[in-house]
Amino acid sequence: MIHSGKKHRRKDNKPIDTRQALFDAVLELMSRDKSFDAISLREVTREVGINPSAFYRHFPDMNSLGLELVNLSFKTLRQHLKDVRANPVQDANVVRESVETFVSYVLAHPRQFQFIIRAQVGGAASIRAEIESEHRLLVSELSTDLARRFDAASWSTEELQMLADLMIGAMTRIVEQLLIENRHSASQAALTELAEKQLQLILLGAMHWHDQP
Amino acid sequence: MIHSGKKHRRKDNKPIDTRQALFDAVLELMSRDKSFDAISLREVTREVGINPSAFYRHFPDMNSLGLELVNLSFKTLRQHLKDVRANPVQDANVVRESVETFVSYVLAHPRQFQFIIRAQVGGAASIRAEIESEHRLLVSELSTDLARRFDAASWSTEELQMLADLMIGAMTRIVEQLLIENRHSASQAALTELAEKQLQLILLGAMHWHDQP
DNA sequence: GTGTTAAGTGAACATATGTACACTATAATG
DNA sequence: CATTATAGTGTACATATGTTCACTTAACAC
Numbered sequence A, B: 001m002i003h004s005g006k007k008h009r010r011k012d013n014k015p016i017d018t019r020q021a022l023f024d025a026v027l028e029l030m031s032r033d034k035s036f037d038a039i040s041l042r043e044v045t046r047e048v049g050i051n052p053s054a055f056y057r058h059f060p061d062m063n064s065l066g067l068e069l070v071n072l073s074f075k076t077l078r079q080h081l082k083d084v085r086a087n088p089v090q091d092a093n094v095v096r097e098s099v100e101t102f103v104s105y106v107l108a109h110p111r112q113f114q115f116i117i118r119a120q121v122g123g124a125a126s127i128r129a130e131i132e133s134e135h136r137l138l139v140s141e142l143s144t145d146l147a148r149r150f151d152a153a154s155w156s157t158e159e160l161q162m163l164a165d166l167m168i169g170a171m172t173r174i175v176e177q178l179l180i181e182n183r184h185s186a187s188q189a190a191l192t193e194l195a196e197k198q199l200q201l202i203l204l205g206a207m208h209w210h211d212q213p
Numbered sequence C: 001g002t003g004t005t006a007a008g009t010g011a012a013c014a015t016a017t018g019t020a021c022a023c024t025a026t027a028a029t030g
Numbered sequence D: 001c002a003t004t005a006t007a008g009t010g011t012a013c014a015t016a017t018g019t020t021c022a023c024t025t026a027a028c029a030c
Helices: A014-030 A041-048 A052-057 A062-086 A094-108 A110-122 A125-149 A157-181 A185-207 B014-030 B041-048 B052-057 B062-086 B094-108 B110-122 B125-149 B157-181 B185-207
Strands: none
Touching: A014 A041, A014 A062, A014 A110, A041 A052, A041 A062, A062 A094, A062 A110, A062 A125, A094 A110, A094 A157, A094 A185, A110 A125, A110 A157, A110 B110, A125 A157, A157 A185, A157 B157, A157 B185, A185 B157, A185 B185, B014 B041, B014 B062, B014 B110, B041 B052, B041 B062, B062 B094, B062 B110, B062 B125, B094 B110, B094 B157, B094 B185, B110 B125, B110 B157, B125 B157, B157 B185
């Protein structure tokens, strides 16, 4: 008999909690100086407090866990960016505002970003590919945003993507330093200011990009 | 008795070769979809073809091997950059020339760069710290270069470092895509052009950085 | 030559890993 | 209430790991 309806769920949603706990365990382990593919299945179940065999009730292997975690992380990130876009900054200093809210968001979800950043270059090809495609999505979204702010006629899609890629790249590196290097608030302020200046410089370049044909 | 002179070496320099072979083995293994801290000591010795115990004749543990590999990789990279600086580009199109020679260099030493990029976020804190300090060195060197090309009076050291960091960051991301994503020459050309445009845009921004006080 | 020292071997160990299988408990469904 | 599918347990096994120790080998210094 094939179940076409909903899956069975406990009253207290225990299975879902365990699933989430497995995600959390991976994030927790990675926040303790480990790359994703150096984390063993048994370590994860140990962290959660379940039997190693129980892992297979939720994922066929660690790689699948990783892939789902990528999607999950990007989904929340994309939702946040959507919210930010929904009420755009009125202030004259758009860059300052944007960078600051983004930095706060990163610092509020450090483990998710740490996971993404490490898995992006660290692990298996399938996971890297997934992150790469999510990254491209972000670039596209930003470039359509930028299209609205710049002279749409003179900027080609490729140029806009080049610009968006540069901006996201700069922010990615800021995030890396924010999370991996050191976490005292002194350097956080410095990094925020660094990000602001770098983005401002990029925008300045963009404003003069089509000065001489 | 303490040896103050040279160490004993075989006629055919075998010990040195083995040491190098251990480095090579790590690079080779990392080029096959693995982060540094997911590589076992036994894997490395297996790749070289020696007994696991023999590893300890050369390094106390994998971490030390990693640290030395970082230094080695950056030493050759820094030497290359020094050579490039020695005969500066005469051409009007400095950016194009610089990017193209750098991309060729990266493609000629893919495994070293792959190692650096992966170890930078992947592994143990000590290795990350070592890469971070080497990175800062590169930024400093570039910023003194830039000081010569820009109006030295109006640019502060911090601003120069901000600019250098942005440029190196952009190139780092290009290297990542060059090595990790895909390696067909079609995308290589596209990435080279992307790098050129991004650097040009950054320089454009830098030229107008002090327009309005 | 003889002795010394560095490099490499082979076997052994305690421990960790992924996965399989039979099992128990429990929540939802009929 | 009886059935059933899901989540989790316990055990087991083959395999992999880091590290140790006693050993062989071979190059160089004398």
